[in-house]
Amino acid sequence: MASNPPAPEAPYAPAQPPTETFGYGGHRTDEGPWEEWNPTAESIRPARGKHRVAKQRGGGFARSSTVLGVGVIAAVSAGGMASANTGKAPVSISVPDLPNLADLPDLPGVGSLISDDKPAQEAAPALSSFGSEAAVDTKESVADAGEALRSRIMAQAESQQTQVEVKAAAAAAKAKADAVVKAEKEAEAKAAAAKKKAAEEAAAKVEAARLAELAKQYTLPTSSYTITSTFGQAGSLWSSGYHTGLDFAAPTGTLIKAVHTGAITEAGWAGAYGYRTILTLDDGTEIWFCHQSSISVSVGQKVATGDVIGRVGATGNVTGAHLHLEVHANGNAEGIDPAAWLRSKGLNP
Template sequence: MAFARATGKHRRPSRLTRKSANIAGVAALATTGVIGTLASPALAAETTSPEDTGLTQAVSVGDSLADQIDAQAEAQQAAAEQAAAKKKAEEKAEAEAKRKAAEAKKKAEEKAKKEREAKERAAREAERKRLNSFQLPIPGSYVSTGYNTGGSLWSSGSHSGVDFHAASGTAVHAVGSGTVVEAGWGGAYGNNIVIKMNDGTYTQYGHLSSIGVTVGQSVTPGQQIGLSGSTGNSTGPHLHFEARTSPDYGSDIDPVAYLRGHGVNV
């Protein structure tokens, strides 16, 4: 009689299922007494011979194939786990590299910020010192007529300031920081400028050929404020320079001592 296999998908029983089926079969044979019958040497020889039945050979082939499939599945599982572990390690290494790069970038930015702030502080300090510094009204010049020098050239009978040697048109500079309180004609002083210094004292620049600042203007040390000349009561081009305690004539103090007191080498 022909055997018709049921339609649909079929899977080969697992090794555990096959093993359970074999045990069940042996138990059934024992129950029916067939085991006792198989005790006969002749029958035992017949039933265990692969050539006679092919049963043992079929089971052996099936088990070998199952072992190969199981081994392949285990190898694939191990490979998958290894790949996953490798990927995880790579992701961890990449994250660590990014973290270190971010830290390095942050440190570099903080260092650059500190350096920038240090430079800015140094620049501010340098500017503060510059604004509080003093210098000669004509750099490189020298005093040609001293303070309190007597003579008929001065209405008071003595020189109320000092004269700095200068050819006509030489640049005249503010000796320090301050605010212009007078800029124009000053009688015997000719064209003159008076500056109230930041320390509360006053400086005057006389006999100018040209004035380059206006009243109310702030000036800094070394800023050009005019050009030397010989205007007013003057016998020739030079710069008349005074230091005063007020903007008015008669409040003069020794200009050389004044400049030296502010660190200027005169």
């Protein structure tokens, strides 16, 4: 950067007050006289490197106001020096009326820098109050956001609780309905069982009455007896390998009676059966009376229930005196259980 050349010397002249007003209040008696000052290369330290502009930091409004004031004073001083150096009469500089910067609301802190009543240090509270208001607004915003989140969480919790209550109510209603259906089914089952039992009891009564009437028509073949062998009993004593009748053990000579009304179709010796009498009933059922000691009827004779047809003996293939009774229904050669048949007629052997 080139240094400034020395300015030409001018004849000394005592400073005179300007004839025209300048600045804010006109000429002041406590100012001047001024002496000329010309900066030289020796008095000004040359700048090295690139020009740098200081970064603006906090309090930007106050610094800008200060720079503005310094710029105005420097411009006025430069005009005065230019007038002195040229030796010409000072030129009147007219500055338009500026508004009172202290009254400008958009520039906080500027009025306090140029005002005579307040120091510049009092400009800071305006920014502090602005920051405080911003902090308060931020806190209020955070509080509002927190309250909104809390409200949303509470609403979600209430919704979930409502859903749980609805499901519980539905489950309870379903359980109640199931219980009602189950109770109805149980009642129906009990009613059906009771009805069935009543029907069975009624049928049993009817059957008992029928058997009572039959018992009047049927009778056991002998008395004072003991059952010694039953139908179907297995053993080597019988040629077929099992017993084909019902044995009534009784003393020899015990009376044998017709169990029901019928006709004598056989009476005589029958080999292993000894003396045998066959009574054929009206429905075709044959009653065999075997091992008799004697026979009291003849073939073709009609007998009634309880008529004597012979006596207990031990003839044929026997081990002792007894009546061997067989029942052949519907022409069945092998026979059926005589005890079951007697029970069906109301008799208990």
